[in-house]
Amino acid sequence: MTQQYTDAVSNPFSSRIGRRIIIIMVILSGILTLTTTLLQIYWDYRQEINDINQKHYEVENVHSELLVSSLWSYDLALLQQHLDLLVNLPKIQYLEIQSVQTVLSAGEKVENYPITDTYPLVYFNLPDQSFETIGTIYVESNAEEIYTALFQQFLTTLAINAFKTLFVCGILLIVFHSSINQRIFQIVEYLRRYNPRHPDLPLQLNNHKWVMEKNDELDLLGYEANRITANITKLYQNIQQEKERLADFTQVSSDWLWETNQQGELIYCSESMINTLRIDLEQKPTFNDIDCFSKTNDLLIALEQQRNFNHCEVTIEQASGKQYLMLQAIARYKDEIFIGFRGTALNISSLKNTQLQLHELNESLEQQVAIRTHDLELSMAQLKATQKQLIEAEKLSALGGLVAGVAHEVNTPLGISVTAASIINETAIALNQAFSNQTLTSTEFSELMQRMTSSGKMLENNLNRAAKLIRDFKQTAVDQVSESRCEFELVQTLDALMASLHSETKKIPVEPEIISPSGPIKMNSLPGVITQIVTNLVLNSVNHAFEQQPNAKISIQLSEIEDSVLIEYQDNGCGVAPHLHHKIFEPFYTSKRGYGGSGLGLNLVFNLVKQKLNGDLKFESEINHGVKFIIRIPKKLPLIIDNGKNQ
Numbered sequence: 001m002t003q004q005y006t007d008a009v010s011n012p013f014s015s016r017i018g019r020r021i022i023i024i025m026v027i028l029s030g031i032l033t034l035t036t037t038l039l040q041i042y043w044d045y046r047q048e049i050n051d052i053n054q055k056h057y058e059v060e061n062v063h064s065e066l067l068v069s070s071l072w073s074y075d076l077a078l079l080q081q082h083l084d085l086l087v088n089l090p091k092i093q094y095l096e097i098q099s100v101q102t103v104l105s106a107g108e109k110v111e112n113y114p115i116t117d118t119y120p121l122v123y124f125n126l127p128d129q130s131f132e133t134i135g136t137i138y139v140e141s142n143a144e145e146i147y148t149a150l151f152q153q154f155l156t157t158l159a160i161n162a163f164k165t166l167f168v169c170g171i172l173l174i175v176f177h178s179s180i181n182q183r184i185f186q187i188v189e190y191l192r193r194y195n196p197r198h199p200d201l202p203l204q205l206n207n208h209k210w211v212m213e214k215n216d217e218l219d220l221l222g223y224e225a226n227r228i229t230a231n232i233t234k235l236y237q238n239i240q241q242e243k244e245r246l247a248d249f250t251q252v253s254s255d256w257l258w259e260t261n262q263q264g265e266l267i268y269c270s271e272s273m274i275n276t277l278r279i280d281l282e283q284k285p286t287f288n289d290i291d292c293f294s295k296t297n298d299l300l301i302a303l304e305q306q307r308n309f310n311h312c313e314v315t316i317e318q319a320s321g322k323q324y325l326m327l328q329a330i331a332r333y334k335d336e337i338f339i340g341f342r343g344t345a346l347n348i349s350s351l352k353n354t355q356l357q358l359h360e361l362n363e364s365l366e367q368q369v370a371i372r373t374h375d376l377e378l379s380m381a382q383l384k385a386t387q388k389q390l391i392e393a394e395k396l397s398a399l400g401g402l403v404a405g406v407a408h409e410v411n412t413p414l415g416i417s418v419t420a421a422s423i424i425n426e427t428a429i430a431l432n433q434a435f436s437n438q439t440l441t442s443t444e445f446s447e448l449m450q451r452m453t454s455s456g457k458m459l460e461n462n463l464n465r466a467a468k469l470i471r472d473f474k475q476t477a478v479d480q481v482s483e484s485r486c487e488f489e490l491v492q493t494l495d496a497l498m499a500s501l502h503s504e505t506k507k508i509p510v511e512p513e514i515i516s517p518s519g520p521i522k523m524n525s526l527p528g529v530i531t532q533i534v535t536n537l538v539l540n541s542v543n544h545a546f547e548q549q550p551n552a553k554i555s556i557q558l559s560e561i562e563d564s565v566l567i568e569y570q571d572n573g574c575g576v577a578p579h580l581h582h583k584i585f586e587p588f589y590t591s592k593r594g595y596g597g598s599g600l601g602l603n604l605v606f607n608l609v610k611q612k613l614n615g616d617l618k619f620e621s622e623i624n625h626g627v628k629f630i631i632r633i634p635k636k637l638p639l640i641i642d643n644g645k646n647q
Contacts, residue, residue: 017176017180017181018173018176018177018181019173021172021173021176022169022170022172022173025165025169025172026165026166026169029161029165029169030162030165033157033158033161033162033165034158037154037157037158037161038154040153040157041150041153041154044150044153045146045150048091048146048149048150049115049146051090051091052091052115052141052143052146055089055090055091055092055139055141056117056119056139056141058089059086059089059092059095059119059137059139060117060119060137060139063082063086064119064121064137066082067079067082067083067097067121067137068121068122068123068134070082071097071099071102071121071123071134071135072123072134074102076102076104079097079104080104080106083095083097083104083105083106084106086106087106087107091141092107092139092140092141093107093108093109093110093114093140093141093142094106094107094108094109094110094138094139094140095107095137095138095139095140096137096138096140097121097135097136097137097138098135098136098138099121099134099135099136100135102135107140109140110140110141110142110143110144112144113142113143113144113147114140114141114142114143115140115141115142115143116138116139116140116141117138117139118136118137118138118139119136119137119139120133120135120136121133121134121135121136121137122134179218180218182206183205183206183218183222184218186203186205186206186222187203187205187218187221187222187225190203190225190229191225191229194229194232196229196232196233196235196236196237197236199229199230199233202226202230203222203225203226203229205218205219205222207219255270255344255345255346256269256270256272256273256276256325256344256345256346256347257269257270257273257343257344258270258273258341258342258343258344258345259340259341259342259343260286260303260340260341261284261339261340262337262338262339262340263286264286264287264288264303264340264341265284265285265286266279266281266284266285266286266287267281267284267340268281269281273345276318277290277292287299287300287303288300292316292317292318293314293316296314296315296316298312298313298314299312299314299327302327302329303341306331306338307331308329308330308331309327309328309329310328310329311326311328312326312327312328313325313326313327313348314327322349323347323349324347324348324349324351324352325345325346325347325348326345326346326348327343327344327345327346328343328344329341329342329343329344330342330343413461413462413463414462416458416462417458417459417462417463420455420456420458420459420462421455421459423451423452423455424452424455424456424459427448427451427452427455428452430448431445431448431449431452434448484526484528485524485525485526485637486524486527487522487523487524488522488523488525488527489520489521489522489523490516490520490521490522490523490530490558490565491514491516491519491520491521491558492520493527493530493531494514494530494531494534494556494558495514497531497534497535498511498512498514498538501535501538501539504538504539504542505538505542505554507542508542508546508552509552510541510542510546510552510553510554511554512538512554512555512556513553513554513555513556514556514558515555515556515557515558516557516558516559517557517559518558518559518560521558521560521565521635522635523565523635523636524635524636524637525613525633525634525635525636525637526612526613526637529608529612529613530613530633532604532608533605533608533609533631534556534567534569536601536602536604536605537569537605537629538554539601540601540602541554541571541573541627544573544574545571545572545573545574545626545627546571546573546574547574548574549572549573549574551572552571552572552573553571553572554569554570554571555568555569555570555571556568556569556570557570560635561632563634563635563636564615564632564633564634564635565632565633565634565635566630566631566632567629567630567631567632567633568628568629568630568631569628569629569631570626570627570628570629571626571627572625572626573626573627574623574624574626575621575622575623575624575625575626575627576621576623576627577623578621578622581619581621584602584619585602585603585605585606585619586603587600587603589603605617605629609631609633613633613634613637614633614634614637614638615631615632615633615634616631616632617629617630617631618630
């Protein structure tokens, strides 16, 4: 094959394709030449035969009258002379006249392939106007000369056409070799020498200006060959990179890589797996043949099922101790026929040991957590008890402040009442004495009675005022101490509360304004909790808000929204800085630490709104723009309160 290829490169006649094309051309040209030559010979043959027939026709119709005239006059010499002349005509080889008395001939008889005709010699008798046959003329022509000439012509034409065909085919073969074969051999040689590891320069095809056209089909083939080899080179380089990457990953990876064939025999193992398990791949062992895997039932069952598996944990015994492996594999199929596994084995010994240690540590931690949880539960119970005590103390502290304030408020009308009673008593004594002495005049009586009447009205008004203060205080004190649920009217309850807080609010002075656009609001809830909330808000404003505010204002706006009541408490005090908003509800946070502030007031408000009233509380404030508390509580308190809203 190599010798034939070498010969074909330099010798155009060694080209199989060229020879095949030339043979086909010669055969086709030969068939065409033979056909045309035969047609030409046949045409010439017909022409020659027609010429002979024409000469015979001339003898019959043109020269026969002379012959008939000579024969009728029985001038045999002249008749023989005419025959000798006629036999010299082309295509005429032999003539013979036969009559009753005479037989004359001229020329030589044809031995092979004669063409003969016999015509009657008819004499026209002019007087009788009748025809009389006086003899026959026999004409003979030689067809052998025609056949010989036609055969020579056939051979000559065939030889000339064969020479032309062979000459043209030779030229075409040379052109074919130069324009096609040599470039094909260039491509073949380039592809034979091509090595993706050491690629050559791109293929450059020879281009003969007069023989081939630029960018023809072979140029396209060369371009595609360059493109394919470039792609193969790139693919080979990528494959090499992937192989190197895979080899590096396999070398440094803690995973073992393995592959089996259809019979379950190991045909590939990573280096670390071979070294650790001392596997000889030439013997093609199965997992069952490896001692440390012979008792791993889960793995052997998974391999027998010939399906994908993962997270197959096995334990093997090694000289260094137990090792824990996690195996997974992909079952490979071709045309639905199982051809083997490809899988990994991850050594999870350190992870497994760590897991066991973590399990032991978790058990120990669970015991410690249980102990700590018990301690925390005790501490939480103590904290809740302390919180409850502090809240109750805060309530009683607020109530104590109310008691002192109400006592002071009641003391004023009672003092006025005592003074009015003394005036009435003195007036009665003076009236009685003047009446006893009979010195009482109508003018004096009128003055004394007017004094007693005005003093009596003063006494009645101040006693009523004291009674109202005591009644409001009693209701407020009972509500704040008690957490009993009842139906009440919110505006009336808050009005009574404001009266009880008057002793505190007048220190600023400020008069809290209760606004209820919708009128009275009926509720079924805990009035004591609501009064406690509003009390703490008012006292918080009184104690913290109005040091720099000469025109103090407090407004409490009430409104109904569906099944809820909205309480919007607002003052125009100093406000709270934004960065402190998240702290104001924290327990024990106060801006007057060391000045009597406990820091539990707003924390108590938050807990009462969330826990006792099942409501929501929002806080808004800016520096020098006061504070605003928005409290939304149900109009009818649910029997079961969701404490999930706890702080």
